[in-house]
Amino acid sequence: MSSASDTDRLLAEQLLRLTRRLHRIQKRHMVPLGITPAQSRLLRLVSHYEGEQAPRMADLAARLEVVPRAVTTLVDGLEAAGCVRR
Template identity: 50%
Template sequence: MDDDLADLFLRAAKRMRHQQSERLAPFGLTPSQARALRVIVGADGPLRMVELADRLGVVPRSVTTLVDALEASGLVTRTPDPANRRSLLVQPTGEGRAVRERLHGIRREAAREVLAPLSAEQRETLRELLAVIDGREHSSPR
């Protein structure tokens, strides 16, 4: 039974990611790049690369690859950190902010499509169960 549950969970997550990837393709972004851009734009100011890695829950080397792609697309810039010249700060460009605004609903659209067969009550139950798995007692709707 648990194997079946794990398979169903993974297939649903994979389907959601696939839906998101299809919607991001016209922007030339992967889901990981879109997530990094969302975090960078949502920060209160420039982020150190290590802070970005921490917020994304990935190793710093992975962030370098993500930021390289975002920078090549003109969506972010990197500058030396004046407080620590060995660190780099990453911040969005005007174009990065504009793209992030256009991407705002893409993740929700993908989730909405995958979760469409569920009733509102079932979606709320799923939200509560996933919040327990995630370590939170209750997750408010986003």
């Protein structure tokens, strides 16, 4: 293996470990709030629509790069937690 590919592999492994660690930290901070990291991401996105017309589920799904059904599930959970209303 060349030195460049060794470096690329090492950087990829470190990035994966860092991503996993950040996800665990974020999840730990969200537990007391009763929301998941995905719900937190949706809340951040929805907060940018403040004062504007409520975004459509399809628009949120496109911005989050997920299928609309996934957004519906996230919104359902946030609505049950009292974080959003339709």
